[in-house]
Amino acid sequence: MPWKNQGGGPWGSGPKGPWGTGPQPVGPRPPDLEDLLRRGQDRLQQIMPGGYFSGIGITLILLIVVALWLLSGFFRVQSEEQGVVLRFGKHVRTVDPGLNYHLPYPIETVLLPKALRVSTISIGMTLIDDPARRGRSIRDVPEESLMLTGDENIVDVDFTVLWRIKPNGVGNFLFNIQNPEGTVKAVAESAMREVIGRSDIQPILTGARTQTEATVQDLMQKTLDGYGAGIQITQVQMQKVDPPAQVIDAFRDVQAARANLEQLSNEAQTYANKVVPEARGNAAKILQAAEGYKEQAVAEAKGQSARFLKVYDEYKKAPEVTRERIYLETMERVLGGSDKLIYDGGPSGQGVVPYLPLSELSAKKPTTPGQQPSGGTR
Numbered sequence: 001m002p003w004k005n006q007g008g009g010p011w012g013s014g015p016k017g018p019w020g021t022g023p024q025p026v027g028p029r030p031p032d033l034e035d036l037l038r039r040g041q042d043r044l045q046q047i048m049p050g051g052y053f054s055g056i057g058i059t060l061i062l063l064i065v066v067a068l069w070l071l072s073g074f075f076r077v078q079s080e081e082q083g084v085v086l087r088f089g090k091h092v093r094t095v096d097p098g099l100n101y102h103l104p105y106p107i108e109t110v111l112l113p114k115a116l117r118v119s120t121i122s123i124g125m126t127l128i129d130d131p132a133r134r135g136r137s138i139r140d141v142p143e144e145s146l147m148l149t150g151d152e153n154i155v156d157v158d159f160t161v162l163w164r165i166k167p168n169g170v171g172n173f174l175f176n177i178q179n180p181e182g183t184v185k186a187v188a189e190s191a192m193r194e195v196i197g198r199s200d201i202q203p204i205l206t207g208a209r210t211q212t213e214a215t216v217q218d219l220m221q222k223t224l225d226g227y228g229a230g231i232q233i234t235q236v237q238m239q240k241v242d243p244p245a246q247v248i249d250a251f252r253d254v255q256a257a258r259a260n261l262e263q264l265s266n267e268a269q270t271y272a273n274k275v276v277p278e279a280r281g282n283a284a285k286i287l288q289a290a291e292g293y294k295e296q297a298v299a300e301a302k303g304q305s306a307r308f309l310k311v312y313d314e315y316k317k318a319p320e321v322t323r324e325r326i327y328l329e330t331m332e333r334v335l336g337g338s339d340k341l342i343y344d345g346g347p348s349g350q351g352v353v354p355y356l357p358l359s360e361l362s363a364k365k366p367t368t369p370g371q372q373p374s375g376g377t378r
Contacts, residue, residue, distance in 0.1 A: 073104040075112075082115035082170050091171045111174060115165040118234060121185050123192070124158035125239070146244065147193050153201040158240040159213075161188045161220070161233065169230025176228045184224070184231060191219040201243075205255070209238050 076099050077083040083095035085102045086109045097116075102108040124145030125138050145156050163184050165173045177183050195215050196204065204212060213236045220233045243251040315322040 069104050073101050073108070075100055075102065075110050077112060080114050080117040081112045082165075084111040084113065084170050084174060085109075086111065091175070094170055113165065113170060113174060115167075115170050115173075118162055118164045119181070121161045121163070121181060121188065122158070122239075123161065123185060123189050124156070144189060147196045149196055149201045149204065150198050151200045154244050155196060155201055155204060156240070156242050156244055157192060157196065157204075157238065159188075159192060159216075159236060159238045161185075162235040162237070163231055163233050166230050166232045169232075172228050172230030174230075176230065180229070180231065183227070183229060184220075184233075187220050187223050188216070188236070191216045191223065194219065202258075204241055205243075205251070209241065213238055 075083065077095060077097045079097050081097060083100055084091060085093050085095065087103070087107065092108075100110075102110050124141055126141055128139050140156075140158070142156070145158050147155055147157055149155055161184060173180060195212055199208065199212065217233050217236045220236070224231045224233070242248055311322065311326070
């Protein structure tokens with residue numbers, strides 16, 4: 001006989017064992033399930049005097065079942081979700097976040113996709129758990145990131161795609177594609193490879209990232225729209241664009257050389273922009289001076305020719321007088337700047353005194369060192 005069943009013995013009454021009193025329950029005792037069921041049946045019998053299977057009982061049970069069935073149609077749509085109501089498997093309407101109602105199963109059912117949430121897919125890299133750093137680290141996936149450019153170079157491209165369900169494309173998203181994330185990732189990798197394959201490596205590594213991202217986004221959107229996927233690509237972000245690790249040092253040297261070439265070219269262009277305008281200005285100045293001299297020479301020549309023609313006309317009228325006037329004007333012009341005085345000392349000199357201060361009558365001109373002052377009479 002077990003120890004607990006011994007009502008009386010050497011250890012007294014109750015569930016005891018050879019080592020004393022057994023474990024006692026702490027706190028209030030839990031209610032007896034059989035007692036609760038029995039009380040519920042008694043109350044139900046009081047409500048339905050005729051028993052469960054009487055007409056009133058069956059009707060009441062059916063009403064309760066129908067009420068519970070109708071109440072099962074209430075559902076709640078969360079803030080990031082949209083409710084897609086299906087009637088016998090066919091999409092009939094889409095409901096917004098909040099408390100909504102649909103006809104109970106199996107007439108209508110509801111699907112709750114995360115239609116308002118922006119999802120992220122990474123291509124060329126993946127996050128893995130890193131116990132050493134107590135977090136997650138990024139691991140490169142070369143089979144996704146290595147791509148061939150249009151000039152037959154290899155480039156390592158890691159990028160991220162942000163996407164969401166179109167506002168009016170929830171039905172297409174649910175029924176036209178089976179694996180949305182896998183579809184978006186495959187389309188993104190294919191579009192990036194196509195764009196990289198049409199481009200040279202140098203623009204991709206330097207200043208063509210924004211243009212490449214926009215081109216990939218447009219190409220992805222066209223492809224997904226052709227599938228009827230109901231997906232909208234919001235952004236494409238290129239995280240890393242580098243040559244393969246085996247040749248990255250050589251590529252960096254080439255980029256440094258090209259940067260130096262561009263710097264020297266800019267300096268040469270700056271010097272040319274400074275020198276060329278100065279040379280053009282000097283050339284224009286010389287041309288203007290030559291044009292002025294030309295106009296002056298032509299004007300003087302025309303004036304001399306006009307003067308000569310006038311003198312010639314006067315000469316034809318009175319040759320002797322004109323010759324005398326020309327002679328006198330010429331002698332005046334020749335001797336006007338001379339510091340020598342000429343006088344006639346012959347018999348025709350009427351009453352000329354023997355002494356004349358001729359040196360004082362003429363203007364004295366400054367002389368240079370080693371040069372004798374000119375002067376005298378003849």
